[in-house]
Amino acid sequence: MLENIELLNHACIKFNKEKILYTDPFNLSSNYNDADIILITHSHYDHFSEEDILKVKNENTVICVTDDLYDKTLALNFKKENIVVVKPNNTYKILGMDIKTIPAYNTNKKFHPKENGWVGYILNLQGHIYYIAGDTDITEENKKVSCDVAFVPVGGTYTMNSSEAAQLVNYIKPLIAVPIHYGSIVGSKKDAEMFVQNLKDDIEGIIL
Numbered sequence: 001m002l003e004n005i006e007l008l009n010h011a012c013i014k015f016n017k018e019k020i021l022y023t024d025p026f027n028l029s030s031n032y033n034d035a036d037i038i039l040i041t042h043s044h045y046d047h048f049s050e051e052d053i054l055k056v057k058n059e060n061t062v063i064c065v066t067d068d069l070y071d072k073t074l075a076l077n078f079k080k081e082n083i084v085v086v087k088p089n090n091t092y093k094i095l096g097m098d099i100k101t102i103p104a105y106n107t108n109k110k111f112h113p114k115e116n117g118w119v120g121y122i123l124n125l126q127g128h129i130y131y132i133a134g135d136t137d138i139t140e141e142n143k144k145v146s147c148d149v150a151f152v153p154v155g156g157t158y159t160m161n162s163s164e165a166a167q168l169v170n171y172i173k174p175l176i177a178v179p180i181h182y183g184s185i186v187g188s189k190k191d192a193e194m195f196v197q198n199l200k201d202d203i204e205g206i207i208l
Helices: 050-056 067-074 162-172 189-197
Strands: 005-009 012-016 020-023 037-039 062-066 083-086 091-094 097-103 119-125 128-132 149-153 176-180
Touching: 037 097, 062 067, 062 091, 067 083, 083 091, 149 162, 162 176, 162 189, 176 189
Parallel strands: 020 037, 037 062, 062 083, 128 149, 149 176
Antiparallel strands: 005 012, 012 020, 091 097, 097 119, 119 128
16 A cells, blocks of 8 residues: 655655655655645645745646645746645545545644644545645544545644554554654654554554
8 A cells, every 4th residue: 555655754745656646845855846746734834845846846737735825836837727725624626536635733732723724635546545644633533534544743842743643543543554744853763663663453554
């Protein structure tokens, strides 16, 4: 299920399956310029990085952004018809794919208010369901997620820490869980390792 999937940095995941998708490009070392779709979870600089979006986009790339980012995205020379403004709890048909959004927000800290309308994503790729949590704590919405693979933040401070992320994953019971959002700004590989150690035996934790 993780074939042709890379964690490039922080919360940037590259999916090279039916289409080439990137989530939240950030601090990339190469110019790829091969994105079919870019998924942006919210407006913080480590998730909406103009410099890194330009490293993956090409003239045909479709980008999903929250409404507070529309003008900034337009300024990056995306075609208007290739900018999809997303809101939580919706499904969008993009290049033949169903892309669902889920609220991503803090419940016990102030960095990601629910009213901002920021998101995580749920993708159906080649018959498997992938959940990209975005910057979030444990919420009533993400406790209802059903997926095969969960990508969850573990760095703490701004999101769940490794213990909380494991608690969420143990509750929703994917087959595979991958820690993200550590090692660049907050958190370390130790957080990723602690996350994996705290998973139930029937959930495979994989550090990419």
